[in-house]
Amino acid sequence: MKKKMTLIFLIIAVIILGFVFKDKLIQTYVTVFHTVLEEYSEKLLADSETRSSSYGLWDVDVYHEDNMVEFMTGGFGLAPGSTYKGFYYSADNTHKVFSSADASISPLEIDGDRATWTDGTDNHGVSVRIMDKWFWFEASF
Numbered sequence: 368m369k370k371k372m373t374l375i376f377l378i379i380a381v382i383i384l385g386f387v388f389k390d391k392l393i394q395t396y397v398t399v400f401h402t403v404l405e406e407y408s409e410k411l412l413a414d415s416e417t418r419s420s421s422y423g424l425w426d427v428d429v430y431h432e433d434n435m436v437e438f439m440t441g442g443f444g445l446a447p448g449s450t451y452k453g454f455y456y457s458a459d460n461t462h463k464v465f466s467s468a469d470a471s472i473s474p475l476e477i478d479g480d481r482a483t484w485t486d487g488t489d490n491h492g493v494s495v496r497i498m499d500k501w502f503w504f505e506a507s508f
Contacts, residue, residue, distance in 0.1 A: 404501075405456060438454050439451060441453070448507075451507075452503075452504065452505045462502060492505060
């Protein structure tokens with residue numbers, strides 16, 4: 368009985384730690400596997416027909432006009448109160464607005480490796496550089 372309780376507590380701890388550190392684990396994944404991810408992203412950008420795809424469990428959206436490939440790693444909430452998280456490849460190594468939204472409506476405020484945006488309502492987001500050409504994002508609506 369004691370072994371079962373220990374195992375149950377261990378599983379619960381792993382699940383909780385997974386939720387707490389998920390974002391950092393994904394950022395570490397990008398750092399380690401950026402070469403493979405970049406090859407995949409460049410291939411998608413080279414194909415002008417591709418708009419969306421998947422990479423493992425993640426949905427992938429391609430924005431040719433902004434040279435951006437976005438990997439959606441999670442989201443929660445119900446419209447209109449939703450938050451989305453993930454990372455993106457920026458071929459020109461610049462911060463982008465979530466889902467390549469119109470930057471004139473939602474201009475980026477860049478401060479070093481971090482950029483924020485809002486459209487003047489409760490819609491807002493953040494972009495943080497992971498490494499060259501790779502950024503983490505979180506967007507809320």
